[in-house]
Amino acid sequence: MPVKSDHRSVDPAAIAMLKIADQNDIDNIWERLEKQQPQCGxxxxxxxxxxxxxxxxxxxxxxxxxxxxxxGATADTMVARNLARMAAVGSSAHSDHGRKVALLLKAVATGENTDYQIVNEEKLQGVAAKLGISADGLTTLELADKVADAALDCFGSQTEAAIQFAAAYMPKRLQEQLGKAEVALKDITGARIGLMPRGIDREAVDILHRTHFGCDADPLTLVAQTVRCSLGDGWGGSLIATELQDILFGTPTVRTIKANLGVLDAEMVNIIVHGHEPILSEKVVELARSAKMNKAAEAVGAKGVNVAGLCCTGNEILMRQGVGVAGNLLHSELAIMTGAVEALVVDVQCIFPSLADLSSCYHTQFITTSEQVNIPGAIHMQFEEHDADKIAEQIVQRAIDAFPNRNAAKVYIPQETAEAVVGFSVEQILAALGGTPAPLVEVIANGTIKGVVGIVGCNNVKVKQDLFHQELTRELIKRDILVIGTGCWAIAAAKAGLMNLDAQELASPGLKAVCKSLGIPPVLHMGSCVDCSRMLVLAGAIADHLGVDISALPLAGSAPEWTTEKAVAIGSYFVGSGLPVHLWPAPPILGSPAVTGILTEGSKDLLGGYFFVEEDPTATAERMLAIINEKRAGLGI
Amino acid sequence: MKKIFVDYKKCVACKGCEIACAIQQHPSHNLYALVGDKKTQVNVRVLGVEHEAFPVSCRHCEPAMCLDACPSGAISRDPQTSAVVLNPDICKACAMCAMVCPFDAVSFKQTHRAQYGRTVAYKCDLCHERLQEGLNPACVDACHSNALVFKESDELSNQRAVQNLKVYLLGDEGEPPLFSLYRELRRKEFARRRSDKS
Amino acid sequence: MKVVTVGTGMASADFVQQLRQEGFADEIVMISDEPYAPYSPCVIPFYLAGDPLESVFWKGQDFYQRQQVTPLLEHRVVEIDREQRLVRTEQGASESYDRLFYAAGSRSWCPQADWMQTAGVFGFKTLTDMVAIDRYIGQQGIQRAVVFGGGFIGVDAALALHHRGIEVTIVHRNNRLLSQMTDVEGGQFATERLATKAGLDVRLHNTVEALSVDAGQLRGVTLSDGTTLDTAMLIVTTGVTPNSAPLTGADDGVSVSSELLSEAGIYAAGDVALTRHLVSDVPGLYATYPNAQQQARVAARHLVHGSAHYDGSLNTNVLQKHIDFPIISVGVFEGEPVTWCQGDLFRRAYLQDGRINGYILIGDTRNAGHIHHLYVTREPVDHNIAEILADRRGVSHYRNLMQLQTPVTV
Structure with missing residues (x-):
């Protein structure tokens, strides 16, 4: 099918599928957006x-x-309360994900769960060392038990002290800066306002309490708590998810994968795993690769079982298992429309309820697995970690059983795929650099690379799919800026070929030379959206190496097609950690001059980080370059 | 006569007017009774046109094309308010009115006022019963941001009105800077979304 | 000055109402061969469908009294005596006039005149027809019927009987129903859905060839394809003939000037009047209510004030009839067709010199008035007609005002 343009997406595979949707009048998210217009101001x-x-x-x-x-609440109070609640929900979603990983690690450590193992002992030791837990005389499982306890304590701690993970991972200078900000806030408001998170759950509950009828009405203190709760996500819940997943499933290593709907195979049983957590999807991949399941697939006339990812579950398994990724958020309906998906298996977050109705038009088994995600019309197969192998096998079998019901007349798989070099955990980046950030710092200091921008996820149906992700990325690498990132942005970049080594050619000469010498693309995939914590850790490592604040570094963040409350939390912990953060679309704050002022200006002095809104990718890249140059000037480089 | 004007720059697209209209028209006059009631009649529609949104409804034209087109005598002009009103008891839903209404202001369904269990035409009646009690139309009263204005319409506007909707759109200048920014960002968002640029 | 109207139809009723509104206070006589107050032919099929008889009297049952009119009912006008300024009726009355308003309407045309003498065979034009059909359905316990002729009136009849709970077979010569008001594709699109939505048994490329009659009572019909259908009721809707003979000597319409005068002192309007088309200027019988109303108003103003001008007629048709499936047809289907079709919606405009020459809108009325306005005002639309037809929300008018570009989906 020839690629034509479409106002809904820049992705040729999406355009091809949308044509099919149009022809057959298939309900989809773009249609529903139109039907929702105008949306309430x-x-x-x-x-x-x-x-x-x-x-x-x-x-x-x-x-x-x-x-x-x-x-008596003013617009400022309303906006601040609503924003705080968004951050509380976003932090909770990420952190609850982290909690499940910590609980699994605990169960593995105590021997309660034998379906999972400690895959990466080295990482376990590294995390323990970071937390100050001595490994002396401990077995691997005993050490894992202590690390799990430390992690779990971060959720439920009831003291005023900062949570262990934040205290251990956050650069000392950042902790000091936050302390200074606490003092400044006290001077302004007279209130004791903390910014270091005391407990992951507690900070979210604090927001739920403080935004209850008749509590906090001050936009400044509400925003401060928003930041605190979000820091509990970035340096707590998300970080725990990332670190402990690396222990249980392995730290990502560099590998090449394929991206886009073309990873579906017309001759195989296709299972798409979608959502955010690797706990189930790792097992699905394992089972799908087993001889037994492939034999079962052959018995129904398929060539085997093919697993593909969507969204951040996709990111988790591509980083660790090299599984192809079918697409990002806005591909989730389009994937079903290929007619070649036997099962869409979902865990948590970013699952459109519409997928149930859509699946019912095909042979696709839409399987929910989390007790937190129940969708009318879906098949629920409750996932239990202690019985993971068995349930994963049942799920794969269900997909195989559906294969004979596939309607060949409805099958169309757009063949466009791109190769992407992925797997850039902090460990891998440091390894590529020779074990220390020094070479990166050096090329930044000498101006070969001007700075680093981290871009994070989502698609938003209000933005042409992937347009902002792709254009901003292209514009940045043209300007000597290394781009790293996670989430649905990373999938967008992978689909566009920006993570291919060939993309070095799109980069400015300085960046290109660095990438060539290191053998990396100019655009680095750092994982799923909880893995934004990897970007924090990397920023912290560079800041520590130089002995400066993160806010002094030539770094910036962006969420150019953001959708979810999780993105509010990510943006807020970036800002709280000292980073300037670009957003598009605009967040729901413009009704309040005070909140808008605090987030775009006031936080600059208080935290070093701040938000800005910009709708044009090139203008955003220009603004980021200006910010980076300003920071470079500040550092005297 | 007094008519409803739309200051479209002030419309926040909250659809409060739609709800107020539905309550006014519903026999229960109660919001909760509307829920799930397919016979609920809403005579105003907040239309999104790209980044702009504004309520559209019957303009009570003079002369009214729908009134002239009605072959069943169901559409007439209320002598007190000059509102163009539709009597559902004798409407046969023939759609002659809808065929000629330039404002898409006539819809069809089985409303609470429909007799004989069939569809009828329905449209804004300018709340002429409220007007006689000295009240404003329900939608105007419901509008928080004063985007709906009930005011005297001069003869000249009436004549132009049938030709051009602009007559009904006010566009008063002057708004808070952040609201201007919001409108501008929305404009950009929609412009980009529509654009074919890739 | 005494005014006489031949006919009490929509044109005559509007004419009289307008005369009174213009201040005309003299004597008015209205003559009709039916016994009723003015009624709306658009509404009478609903009486068959079950609505009360009162609702057909669109200007009230007390119209004659309210307008101070002397009705001469159940008198069929057979002659206009210009010399003596007299109207003569079959029943032997003669009525003098100073000004005559001739709006005698039209009548059902039947391919074989003798069919109409058979019990169970009806035309579908007048309230008298409806009352007779209604009585017959009741007396005979009619469960199924055949409608011969699938034009507007035929489909109208079929749907009325469908709403009455009668199984209807509709027999039509053409390859689609509503062939006069549609083009082939639009008509076939509509036919298919009409058949499904109203459960009509549609027999195309077919005519009723012969009746099976037993002692003057219809028992069945034979179609041209040889099929025989048992039925005790046949509605013949194969066409209409204007009742112009008493005035002109022939039943082919009455030519009128732009003042609606057929000659000095005699106005003609409504279904008998041959008028010029507003857009195409082609003279014809444009038998719709909005035309009749405008003609009546112009004639009344001319009569009272001595001057008034009729701009021309439009051929607009809309068929909805409670099946939530409107079919709108306007103008002529010549020129370059631009089509948009999705699910149960079909919209097509014919362009000539970039302007709308005619259009068909099937399935909903969204934007219909806007398109009508563009048609009548002759606005160039070649740049945006595709967008207008594809507009399901009714925003194209406003997009145009805001000078927004067409959204592009290639």
Whole structure:
């Protein structure tokens, strides 16, 4: 099918599938966005409050109507409360993911769970050392038990001290800077306002409490708690997820994978794993590769079992197992429309409820597995970690059983795929650099590379799919800026061939030379969205190496097609860690001059980091270059 | 006569007018009774046109093409308010009115007022019963941001009105800077979304 | 000055109402061969479908009284005596006039005149027809019927009977129903869905060839393809003939000037009037209510004020009839067709010199008025007609005002 342009996506595979959707009038997310127009401006501005039943109250942005809600809340209070709640939800989603990994590590350590093993002892020792846990005289499982306890304590700690992981991983200078900010906040407000997270769960609960009817009304303290809770995600929940997953499943190593819908194989039983957690998907991959399951597939006339990923579950297994990725968020419906997917197996987060209805139009088994994700119309196969092998086998078998029901007339798999070199954990990046950040710091210091930008995930149906991801990435690498990132951005970059070694040619001469000498692409895949913690750790390592604040480094972050509350948490912990962060689309804060001011200006002085909104990729790249140059000037390089 | 004007720059697309209209038209006059009631009649529709949104409804034209087209005598002009009103008891849903209404203001379904268990046409009645009690139309009262304005319409506007919707769109200048920014960002978002650039 | 109307149809009723509104206070006589107050032919099929009889009297059952009119009912006009300014009726009455408004309407045309003498065979044009059909259905316990002729009136009849709960077979000579108001593709699209939505048994490329009659009572029909259908009811809707003979000597319509005068002192309007088309200028019988109403108003103003001008007629048709499936047809289907079709929606416009020459809108009425406006105002639309037809939300008018570009999906 010839590639034509489409206002909904830049991805040729998506365009081909959308043509099929149009022809057959198949409901899809773009259609639903159209049907939702116009969307309520109060919601978009953040000035709708539904917290108590005296409401809902709305503050109109023109000052024509009432300027306070029934309780007296101003637009500033409403916006700040709503934003804080978004961050609490986003942090909770990431961190609850981390909790499950910690619980699994604990179960493995105690021998309760034998379906999983400690795959990476070296990482275990590294994490223990970082946390100050002595490995002396301990077996691997005993050490794992202590690390798991330390991690679990981060969730439930009831002291005022910072959680262990944050205290251990966060650069000392950042901790000091946050301490100074706490003092400054006390000077302004008179209140004791902490920024270092005390407990991952506690900071989220704090927001739920503080935004209850009749509590915190000050946009400044609400934003401060938003940052604190988010730091508990970035330097806590997400970091725990990343580190402990590396222990259980292996630290990602550099490998080449294929990306886009073409990873589906018309002659095989195709299973797509979608969501965020690797605990189940690792097992599905393991079983799908087993001789037994492939034999079962052959028995129904397939050539074997093929697993592909979607979204961050896809990222987890491509980083560790080299499994091909079928696409990012906006591909999830399109994948089913290929008619070649026997099973879509999902865990948690970013699963459209629409997938159930859509699957029912095909032979696709839409299987939910988490007790936290139940979707009417889906088949629920409850996943239990202690019975992982058996349940994974049942799931794979279910997909195999569906294969004979595939309707060949409905099958169309766009063949476009791109190769991507992936697997850039911090460990791998340091290994590529020879074990120390020094060579990277050197090329930054001498200006061969001007700086590093981390871009994070999501697609947003309001933005042409992947357009901003791709263009911003291209524009940055043209400007001597190394691009790293995670999530659905990473899949977008992989699909566009930007993670291929050939992409070195798209980079400016300086960056290109560095990439060539290291044998890496100019765009590095660092994992799933919880793996944004890897970017924090890398930034921390560089800052520590130089003995400066993260906020002084020529770094910036971006979430150019963001959708979810998790992205609010990520953006906030980047800002809280001292990084300037670009956002598009605009967050729901413009109804409040105070909150907008704090997040775009005030936080600069307080935290070093800040947000900015920009709708054009080239202009964003220019702005980032300017920020990086400003930081370089600050460092005297 | 007094008519409803739309200051489209002030519309926040909250659809409060739609809800207020539905409550006004519903026999229960109660929000919770509307839920799941397919016979609910909503005579105003907040239309999204790219980044702009504004409520559209019957303009009570003078002369009214729908009134002239109606072959069953169901559409007439209320003598007190000059509203163009539709009597569902004798409407046969023949769609002659909808065929000529330039504002897409006539819809069809089995409303609470439909007799004989069949579809009828329905449209805005300018809340003419409320007007006689000295009240504003329900949608105007519901609008938080004053995007809906009920005011006197002069003869000249009436004549132009049938030709051009612009007559009904006010565009008062002056808005808070952050709201301007919001509108501008929305404009950019939609422009980019529509653009074919890749 | 005494005014007489031949006919009490929509044109005559609007004419009289307009005369009174313009201040005309003299004597008015209205003559009809039916016994009713003015009724709406658009509405009468709903009486068959079960609506009460009162609802057909669109200007009220007390119209004559309210408008101070002397009705001369159940008198069929047979002669206009211009010399003596007299109208003569079959029933022997003669009525003098100063001004005559001739709006005698049209009648069902039947391919074989003698069929209409058979019990169970009906035309579908007048309230008298409806009352007779209604009574017959009740008396005979009619369960199924055949409608011969699948034009607008035929489909109207079929749907009315369908709403009444009667199984209907509709026999039509052409390759699609509504062949006059559709092009081939649009008509076939509509036919298919009409058949499904209303459960009609549609027999195309077919005519009723012969009746099977037993003692004057219809028992069945034989179609041209040889099929025989048992039925005790046949509705003949194969066409209409204008009732112009009393005025002109022939039943082929009455030519009128732009003042609606057929000659000095005699106005003609409604289904008998041959008028010029507003857009194409082609003279014809444009028998729709909006035309009749405008003609009546112009004639009344001319009569009272001595001047008024009729701009021309439009051929607009819409068929909805409670099946949630409107079919709109306007203008002529010549020129370059631009089509948009999705699911149950079919929209096509014919362009000539970049302007809409005619259009068909099937399945909903969204944007219909906007397109009508563009048609009547002759606005160039070649740059945006595709967008307008594809507009399901009714935004194209506003997009145009905002000068937004067409969204592109290649």
């Amino acid at each position: 109060y919601g978009q501005l953040g000035t709708c409050c539904r917290i108590c039943t005296q409401g809902p109250c709305r503050i109109d942005p023109l000052g024509e109507g009432p300027t306070r809600g029934v309780c």
